[in-house]
Amino acid sequence: MGALPKQVKIVEVGPRDGLQNEKNIVPTPVKVKLIHMLSEAGLPVIEATSFVSPKWVPQMADHAEVLKSIQRFPGISYPVLTPNLRGFQTAVASGAREVSIFGAASELFTKKNINCSIEESFQHFDSILKAAQADGILVRGYVSCVLGCPYEGKISPAKVAEVAKKMYSMGCYEISLGDTIGVGTPGAMKDMLSAVMQEIPVAALAVHCHDTYGQALANTLVALQMGVSVVDSSVAGLGGCPYARGASGNLATEDLVYMLAGLGIHTGVNLQKLLEAGTFICQALNRKTSSKVAQATCKL
Amino acid sequence: MGNVPSAVKHCLSYQQLLREHLWIGDSVAASPDPAQASPLLSGLPEDVKIVEVGPRDGLQNEKVIVPTDVKIEFINQLSQTGLSVIEVTSFVSSRWVPQVAAGATEIAVFGAASESFSKRNINCSIEESMEKFEEVVKSAKHMGLPARGYVSCALGCPYEGNITPQKVTEVSKRLYGMGCYEISLGDTIGVGTPGNMRRMLDSVMKEIPSGALAVHCHDTYGQALANILTALQMGISVVDSAVSGLGGCPYAKGASGNVATEDLVYMLNGLGLNTGVNLYKVMEAGDFICKAVNKTTNSKVAQASFRA
Numbered sequence: 001m002g003a004l005p006k007q008v009k010i011v012e013v014g015p016r017d018g019l020q021n022e023k024n025i026v027p028t029p030v031k032v033k034l035i036h037m038l039s040e041a042g043l044p045v046i047e048a049t050s051f052v053s054p055k056w057v058p059q060m061a062d063h064a065e066v067l068k069s070i071q072r073f074p075g076i077s078y079p080v081l082t083p084n085l086r087g088f089q090t091a092v093a094s095g096a097r098e099v100s101i102f103g104a105a106s107e108l109f110t111k112k113n114i115n116c117s118i119e120e121s122f123q124h125f126d127s128i129l130k131a132a133q134a135d136g137i138l139v140r141g142y143v144s145c146v147l148g149c150p151y152e153g154k155i156s157p158a159k160v161a162e163v164a165k166k167m168y169s170m171g172c173y174e175i176s177l178g179d180t181i182g183v184g185t186p187g188a189m190k191d192m193l194s195a196v197m198q199e200i201p202v203a204a205l206a207v208h209c210h211d212t213y214g215q216a217l218a219n220t221l222v223a224l225q226m227g228v229s230v231v232d233s234s235v236a237g238l239g240g241c242p243y244a245r246g247a248s249g250n251l252a253t254e255d256l257v258y259m260l261a262g263l264g265i266h267t268g269v270n271l272q273k274l275l276e277a278g279t280f281i282c283q284a285l286n287r288k289t290s291s292k293v294a295q296a297t298c299k300l
Numbered sequence: 301m302g303n304v305p306s307a308v309k310h311c312l313s314y315q316q317l318l319r320e321h322l323w324i325g326d327s328v329a330a331s332p333d334p335a336q337a338s339p340l341l342s343g344l345p346e347d348v349k350i351v352e353v354g355p356r357d358g359l360q361n362e363k364v365i366v367p368t369d370v371k372i373e374f375i376n377q378l379s380q381t382g383l384s385v386i387e388v389t390s391f392v393s394s395r396w397v398p399q400v401a402a403g404a405t406e407i408a409v410f411g412a413a414s415e416s417f418s419k420r421n422i423n424c425s426i427e428e429s430m431e432k433f434e435e436v437v438k439s440a441k442h443m444g445l446p447a448r449g450y451v452s453c454a455l456g457c458p459y460e461g462n463i464t465p466q467k468v469t470e471v472s473k474r475l476y477g478m479g480c481y482e483i484s485l486g487d488t489i490g491v492g493t494p495g496n497m498r499r500m501l502d503s504v505m506k507e508i509p510s511g512a513l514a515v516h517c518h519d520t521y522g523q524a525l526a527n528i529l530t531a532l533q534m535g536i537s538v539v540d541s542a543v544s545g546l547g548g549c550p551y552a553k554g555a556s557g558n559v560a561t562e563d564l565v566y567m568l569n570g571l572g573l574n575t576g577v578n579l580y581k582v583m584e585a586g587d588f589i590c591k592a593v594n595k596t597t598n599s600k601v602a603q604a605s606f607r608a
Contacts, residue, residue, distance in 0.1 A: 182604075185570025186529055190341050214563035214600030215570070218525040221494060222341070241604070248600060255522035262493025262523070292522030292556055296490070296549070 005229035007266040009044055011176070011206060012253060014281070015066075016047040016081055018238025020059050021249055022285055028062045030284045032069045037277035038235060039073040042268045043253075047100065048078040051087035064094040079140055083114070088128045098138040100176075101125050103167050105160040106149035109180075113144075122166055129171040141172030142208070146192055147184030147219075157195035165199040174204050176232055179219065181241060182212030182249075186222040193226050206230035209251050211290075212241045216251035217259060224265075231256060236278035237290025252291035254278060345537035347574045349385065351484070351514060352378055352561060354589070356387040358546025361557055364593045374592070377585035378543065382577040383561075407440050409433040410450045411475055413468040414457035417488075421452075430474050437479045449475030450516070454485040454500055455492030455527075465496075465503035473507045482512050484540055487527065489549060490520025490557075494530040501534050514538035517559050519598070520549045524559035525567055532573075539564060544586040545598025560599035562586060 015035050019026060031049070038046050048070060054061035067080060079098035082088040091099055103121055104110045110118050125141075132139045145152075146160045164175045177196065179189075189207070196205065207223040207230075209216035220231055237252030257269050275294055282289045289295060355375050359366050366374075378386050387408070411429055412418045418426045437447045453460075454468045472483045485504065487497075497515075504513065515531040515538075517524040528539055545560035565579045583602055590597045597603060 185567050187341050187571045211600060212604045213566050214525060214560065215567055217522060218529045218567060221526045221529060248603065252522065258521050259493050259523055259526060263495040292519060295556065296520045 004224050004263060004265060005227065007229065008224070008260055009206075009230045010253065010256065010260075010267055010269060011045040011047065011208075011230060011232045012038055012043040012235060013047045013208070013232050013250065014038070014235040014238045014253065016050050016060070017232075018234040018236075018250060020050060020057050021239035021242060022059065022287070024285050024287075025059055026281075026284055028065050028069065030281075031062070031066050034235075034277060034281050034284075035066075035070045035078070037273065037280055039071070039076055040270075041273035041277055042270050043274075044075065044268060045077050045079065048080055050081035050083075051091040051094075051096075052081065052083050064090065067091070067094045067096060077138075079138075082128060084124060085127045085131065088131060092135055092137060096137065098140065099128070099132065100140045100142060101128055101167075101172070102142045102144060103163050104144040104149075104180075105155050105163050106145040106152045108151035109145050109149050112151060118163060122170070125167065125170060133171060139172050140174050140176060141167035141170075142176045142178055143167065144178045144180045146177045147179040147188050148181055150181050157192045160192050161195040161199050164196050164205075168200050168204060174206055174230065175200060176206040176208045176230075178208035178232075179210055179216075182210030182215060184209070184219050185215055186218050189219045189222045190226065193223060193228065197226070202227040203229065206232055208232035210241065211237060211248050211251050217255060220251065220256065221259070235274065235291075236282050236294060238281065238285075248290050252278075252289070252293070254289075254291040254293040258293045341533075341571065343535070344532050344571060344573060345535060347537060348532070348568055349514075349538045350383055350561065350564065350568075350575055350577060351385040351387065351516075351538060351540045352383045352543065353387045353516070353540050353558065354378070354542035354544070354546045354561070357540075358542035358544075358558055359593075361547035361550060362593055362595070364595075366593060370589075370592045374585065374589045377581070377588055381581040381585060382575070383582070384576060404445070406446050406448060407436070408448045408450060409436055409475065409480065410452065411471050412452040412457075412488075413463050413471050414453040414460045416459035417453050417457050420459065426471060430471075430478075433475065434478045441479055447480045449480030449483045450486055451475065451483060452486045452488045455487040455496050456489055458489050465500045468500050469503045469507055472504050472513075476508050476512060482514055482538065483508060484514040484516045484538075486516035486540075487518055487524075490518030490523060492517070492527050493523055494526050497527045497530045498534065501531060501536065505534070510535040511537070514540060516540035518549060519545060519556050519559045525563060528559065528564065529567070532571075543582060543599075544590050544602065546589065546593075556598050560586075560597070560601070562599040562601040566601045 049063040049066045050060040051063050077098050079100050080091050080096045082091050082099040143164050145155055149155050168175050205228050209219045233253040233256045234250035235253045237250055239249040241249045257271050260267050278294050440447050451471050453463050457463050513536055517527045541561040541564045542558035543561045545558050547557035549557045562582055565577050568575050586602050
C-alpha cells in the first residue's frame with residue numbers, strides 16, 4: 001500500500017461551492033461570519049465567494065461585499081472563483097489575491113455550462129492567467145467531470161490528463177480534480193490519477209469528491225494512498241447536486257477531518273470549532289447537516 | 301463546480317447513468333497494461349460475499365415495530381436480489397432450541413472485545429460469555445448448524461474508549477477456536493478509521509485466516525466505506541451491511557448506524573468485484589422497507605436515484 005502523506009491541506013469550499021448550491025439565499029453578514037468561524041477553525045484555504053453574474057448565481061451576488069468585509073487571518077488564503085476576465089478584474093479590485101478558474105474534461109459539459117468548447121475555454125483562461133501573472137495573483141485550476149459527466153457519461157482518464165496538463169502549463173499552481181456528480185469509485189479514481197500524475201507532479205494536485213453516491217471518502221482515501229495531499233471539502237457537506245434533486249453534494253469537511261485525524265495526518269484544523277461553524281450555517285440555512293460526524297452526538 | 305445555475309439542465313437521468321455499468325466498472329475490467337496497473341487496487345478479492353443484516357441488526361434498531369407480514373415481504377424481496385446471506389435471527393439465548401425448530405439454518409453468537417460492553421450488554425464478563433458460547437456452538441454443531449461469531453467494539457467501545465487490537469484478536473481467536481466458521485469484526489459505534497482498521501486486522505489476521513473474517517462497519521461517523529475499502533485491500537472478502545442503512549446507533553441519538561447495502565454494492569461494482577447482487581433489486585427492497593417504516597433512506601445511492 002502507498003504511504004499516506006503526513007500532512008493534508010484542506011481547501012474549504014463551503015462558502016462558495018456549498019452555498020452556491022443551496023436554495024435559501026443567505027445574507028452577507030451570515031456569509032462573513034461563516035468564513036470567520038472557518039478561519040478560527042484553522043482551515044488553511046477558504047474559498048470565499050464567486051465573481052459570477054448574479055443573474056446566474058443569485059446567492060453570490062454580494063461577492064464584492066463579502067470579500068471586502070471578511071477578516072483575513074494570517075496564513076490563510078481566501079481564493080475566489082472568477083469565470084471570466086471581467087470577474088477577475090472585479091475580484092482583484094475587491095482585494096482578491098488568489099482566484100479559481102473552472103475547466104472540464106467533457107466537451108458537452110463545457111458547452112452546456114459556459115457555452116463554448118474546451119479549446120475555446122482555454123483561450124478565456126489564457127487571458128485571466130496572463131492578467132494574473134502581471135498582477136502577481138495565484139490561480140487555481142479546477143477540472144470538472146473527472147470521473148463522469150452528467151451529459152457524456154464516461155470520461156477517459158486521458159482526457160482528464162490532457163485538460164489538467166494544459167491548465168497547469170498555462171500557469172495554474174494547483175489543479176483540483178473534481179468528481180462533479182460523485183459517480184466515481186476507488187478504481188476509477190486510481191486510473192484517473194495514474195494518468196494525470198504522468199503529466200503533473202502529485203504535489204500540485206487536489207481531489208474534489210462529491211458524495212452523491214456515498215463514495216467520496218473512499219475515493220479520497222485512494223487519492224491519499226497515491227500521494228495526493230490536498231483535498232477539497234465543504235463544511236456540513238453543504239451544497240446539493242444540481243443534477244440529481246434530493247441528492248447530496250460535497251464531502252463534509254467534518255467527516256474528512258475525522259478520518260485524517262484518525263489516520264494521524266496533520267491538517268491544522270480544530271474539529272470542535274469546525275463543528276460549531278457547521279451548526280451555525282445549518283441553522284442559518286434552516287437545513288440539517290449532511291455531516292455524519294455532526295449528526296453523531298456520542299463523543300468518544 | 302463552476303458557475304452552474306441551480307436549475308437542472310437537460311442531462312442523462314440517473315437511472316440511465318446507473319444502467320451504464322460499462323463506464324462504472326470498465327476502468328478496472330479493461331486494465332490495458334499490467335505494468336501500468338497501480339498495485340494499490342490490485343490484490344482486492346475478486347468475489348465479495350455481502351451479509352445482509354437489515355432484517356435483524358437494522359430493524360431491531362429502528363423505533364417503529366415492524367409487522368410480521370411486512371418483515372416477511374421485505375425478506376422475500378431481499379431473497380430476489382442475489383444476496384446469498386440474509387440474517388433474520390434476532391438473538392441467541394439459552395432458549396434457542398425453539399428457533400431451531402422454527403427452521404433456523406445458522407446461529408450467531410455475540411461476543412465483545414470490551415469487558416464493560418459485555419457486562420452492560422449481556423450482564424457477564426467476556427470469559428463467562430465465552431463459556432456459554434462454547435456450549436451453544438457445540439450443541440449447534442451436533443445439530444449440523446454452523447455458527448457465526450460476532451466481535452463487537454472491534455475499533456472502540458462506548459464505555460471503555462480505545463480497544464487494543466490484541467484484545468480483539470484474543471476474543472476472535474477464542475470464538476474461531478470453539479468452532480465458529482466466520483468471525484464478523486464489528487465497529488459497533490462506527491468510530492474507526494482506516495488506520496486502526498488496518499492495525500486491528502493486522503493483529504487478527506496473524507491468528508485467523510482472512511477467508512474466515514468479515515467486517516461489520518457502522519457509518520456513524522461516515523467512515524464505513526473507507527474502512528471497508530481498507531479491509532478489502534487487506535484481503536477480507538466478507539462484508540456486512542444493511543439495506544437502506546437501516547438501524548440507528550443506540551449509543552448516539554440521531555446518528556446513523558449500519559452502512560447501506562446499496563452504497564456498498566455501488567462501490568464493489570465500480571471496483572469490478574463480483575457480488576452476485578442486483579443493485580436495482582436491492583434499491584427496490586430498500587424503497588419498500590423505508591415506506592413501510594416511514595423513514596427516509598440512509599443510502600446515498602438511493603437518495604440520488606429516487607425522486608425525493
